[in-house]
Amino acid sequence: MFIRAMIAAAVMFGGVATASAQTKETVKIAFIGPMSGGNSAAGIGGRNSAELAVRLRNADPASKYNYQLVPMDDECKPNVGIQVATRVSTDRSIVAGVTHYCSAVAIATVDVYHRFRLPVVVWGAILPAITYGNEHKEIHRVNGSMLDEVRASTSFLTGLGYKKWVIVHDTTDYGNGFLRFFKERIAETNAEIVSSFGVSADQQDFSAELLKIKGIQPQIVVFAGLTPLGVRIRSQMERLGVDIQYAGVSGIMSASYVEALGATAEGTVSVHNGAPAESLPGGRMFVEQYGKAGFTDPAEPYGPYAFVAASLIMDAVEEVGPDREKVRDVLNATKDHESVAGPITFDDHRHHAVASTKYVAQDGHWVRWEDSLYASGQRHLKGQ
């Protein structure tokens, strides 16, 4: 506090604020995500990406402030999330937050941010209720919602002719949410969900479920959950001779899905909010810079959104200064704001809808469906 006051005084009496970093006021931004436990890969990727945004901004001589990222671990647990959310919200030196990958945590903490008036931008959690379940002006989201994905996925898969679905979902809010929205969405089409299986997030063996599915003989198995489980289910389908097309949601779309499965991953289809980073002008920059920054862990698919969220906040601070309410108002009014994930526009619930992109795993990479050998007819999905 004292040092900050000194700096402020120096700036005032010095008359001229030089561009050197030492004289710039430091502005703190919180990052919250899971950095330990089963979802830590995504959390660490997100933290690195937000850190990258901050470093790039600090390297930019045109920026008015010196930014500092305060990373916090929510362990993907609501109670821990509430604890760290309170910690950053009540720390007056923090202006805004890039918050949460896990939907349960994001939902649990919205009231905390509202109570302490901390504007936050969600970078990874996709349950619609995070923004649509409340009227809190502090909560924003850049990464789209589950609904966007479900919409894209349903029309994509039914369009390919898969009418008889089995859904395997994890029993967290993530998988359950998908199940609910898929059910609603499928009811509007001529396809049907013949059966659904809930599996716990730490389950290892799925032979009972998969053999049951083998008996049902659906046209497609849609998995709603995260990478570790998605990998286990896909590889066990192979082992048990369940020769049915496999589809996932954004939760399985990580580099480690194709790495861990090798050739077995071939032909898995999935959807993800937002176009591949590489295909956007800013996205290419992101991938390049991320590589240059020397992080040991990959950015993971939601990394770019953490980058975007941090950038949005810093843009707002540049505009109105480090004041929570002003930053909140600027964020609320975000419209067609350029970012590495394309232009960002918040709706009346401060939610940025994204057009989900369809992907297929091809030769060890996630490839945009339209660019794949499957779309061009050179390769075929199962049952095609």
Place this chain on the structure above:
Amino acid sequence: MKLTNLTTSFAVAAIGTLLTGVILVAENQWAVIGALLAAAALSIVLARLKIGMVLASVLNESSAWVALLIPLGGVIIGFALHEEDFVLMMLATVLIYGLACVGLTIQFGYAGVINFAGAAFFGIGGYTAALLGEWGIPSLLIIVAGGMVAAAIGCILILPVLRTKGHYAALITIAFGLLFRSFLEVNHTLGGPQGLKVEGASVAGHSLLDGIQLGSFQASFYLNYVLLALGVFTICFILARNLEKSWIGVNFDAVREDPIGASVFGVNVAYWRIMAFVIGNFVIGLAGAIFAMMQNFIAPSNFTFSDSLIMLSIIVLGGLGNLWAILPAAILVVVMPEKLQEIGEFRILVFAVLVVLVLRFRPSGLFPRALRKFRREVAQ
């Protein structure tokens, strides 16, 4: 003699209050580590020197009313930091976990009934509060109901727990903890994996979620919860102390140390194990209800096996059966990981290593329980 005891207790309370305040407020990592080292040094010195024995026995023999020093210290810290929301929240969390650990101490520390499902009973209290909160029932009643429901559901486990012992009993509570969590997750009537919002507590129509405002004095609403938790903690602490010192406590000791011998001398082992289990779960349920009200939100992932382990770590690190050790240990276990946020993804590893080291080199805990006086005399 009485006077020196009281003075000593005051001194201990003052040092404890001071250290707690410093640890809670310290922002800087080095300050945290410094305070922890000071506490560790203190505990080692106390253990090595005779003064530690004296202190332990003073606290052990002191009247239960000395426990009133706890709310005194708590109120001092609370009001000194009345604007620091986060610090007060941590303080309240420490007190709530401490309360749950009073329950575990009655079960495991006193009667030797092992309970690896502490978090499950904590959760039962929380879910009770969530469900009853919707009906506008007075908050204090809801808290008591949380305890009663936890105690009642615990009764389902009594038969298997009574029939087994040792590691077999441990498995039963582990299995219960695991099934409780997966049940909440797959069962949608209780909010499913997404959890439930919980009404905050209110006293006399005044919601505890509103900050206190008395003239120019403005305080965080967490101060309300600190006071609430402090009140319930102190009551349960004093009751547990009286329990320990009464003939019931002697029965518990007998049942724990030598169940067969106890039954030979006419102690009804099953009866006392049931008593300890039920009373303990009641207290844990109370804690869960307060916790849910303070957090305003509960979800199944709050009540996992590892949360049960955290509670058990507190009572074992502190010193099994020593109620006085609960608060320092709870501060260590609850606050430390939060203060170690700077080391990010390494903090669980660091925490695990620390617990292992303490268990390895101080197996009876940082503040071992003093023996009953008559037993010491026999030994000498």
Place this chain on the structure above:
Amino acid sequence: MAILFEYLFNGAVLGIMYALVAVGFTLFFGVLDIIKFSHGDVLTLGAFSGLVSFLALQSLGLDLPVVGLVVVLAAACIVTGAVGALIGQAFIIPMRNASGFNILLMTLMIGTGIREAIRLFYPNGANPKAFPALLPKTPIEIGGVFFRLDSIVLLGLGFGVILLTNWLIRHTKLGLAIRAVAQDGDTAQAMGIPFKTIVLATFALGSALAGIAGVMHGIYYSEINFSVGLLLGVIGFSAAVVGGLGSIWGAIIGGFTFAALQTLWVVVFPDASGYRDVFAFTAIIIAMTIWPTGIIAERYSERV
């Protein structure tokens, strides 16, 4: 009908893996009356050491079919055996007069430490890792029943290892010493059995079984991750306790019982598959009520 055989077959593979873990728990309990809860995470360590040794072989160009399997199994056994003995030496033997509960909590925390260390220090350790297919995946179909060759080999391997362990315990000098220590440690010492050496050997043996189970797990599911041991540890412990601590056959019965419970639930109530663990653990609590010291009861007389 064919699918029924597939259920049975895959249930058996699952059961044999649970049994291998449970046998470890039962051996540790046998010699020292303690529960070593780090066991599940030692299994993870075994799977990862197997993976590392395979990657090393691959970089040397030596990943021949049979050699690969042997080296991977050996590496897993050596690492888990050494770590198991080390945990015993450094943490359990010095503490053997402390309460069993302290050791339970301490080993739980050691397990957490191992798990977190793998996550943090193995490159990109938080994500699942592909495990090499060390056995031919040839599909086999007999009368509509689908198997893969490697599943059959794994099942055989599992049974082989368990029978070998049983033979070791029943018919070798080491086994004689292990049983003597398990039945009466003090007297065993007074008869000239080096207590500490035997306890550490038992820890190494039990942990090596977990190493084998880890490799089997990797091959069977083609994938490993840092938390595989967490649930396997809990299940292995449950299996050992339900079977009756201290009895090898109890551990095997417990392992298969658990696998059967899980499979049965999903087969009978597919729409409520999420409840399978609720069912399995409820069944365990009921079983413990009926047989308070396990299905194969631990027979010990109490001193009054």
Place this chain on the structure above:
Amino acid sequence: MTGNLETKNISAAYGNAQVLNGVSIVARPGAITCILGANGAGKTSLIRAIIGLLPTIDGSVELDGTPLSSLRPHARVAHGVGCVPEGRKLFPKMTVEENLRVGAYLMQDKQLIQKRLTKVYETFPRLAERKQQFAGTMSGGEQAMVSIGRALMSEPRILLIDEPSLGLSPALVRDSFAIIRDINKSGISILLVEQNVRQTLAIADYGYVISQGKVVARGTSEELLNDEEMKRAYFGIQ
């Protein structure tokens, strides 16, 4: 002649309770030395301290001049200390033969083990008939034979025997004392702990009386037997 066991001033405690308080005894080569005393006098503690199961806080144990105090129990067995523990302490879920083989654990030579087994079966023909029976299912007398046989398997120079008469019928007690005498005649020194004063002193050459962890009297069997004071104070014989 070897088998000279000496304890010099050993003390030991369970927690705060001191059970041995500077005990010095000598078991002479080729002799039967007995330790007498009431229940709780520290007799069994002394045996446990000699074999190394009870850590001593002071004093030393020597066998034929070799200090044993720093050795673990199994190493003491390797130096020639054999033990028949109180209550026989068989491994109940092992067969008779397995119990005997545990006694020979430190030996590598299979032929030698076989030879000793044969010898034990010759000494106790009854055991030869029941090689494959679980030790836990045998009668008290048979268990006593297994326990003694097991201790003999390691060919000790000195055999510590703790309360062989415990729980046996008078006839069996007579038998086991006869066996002990035979073993002694084959050249093994014996340190015998007993409460049964008359029968013990009848076969012992030398004896010690201990009480509350201290040696309170010593002497040849005759000396002790004729000491009226001792009888009254420690043996309860009127």
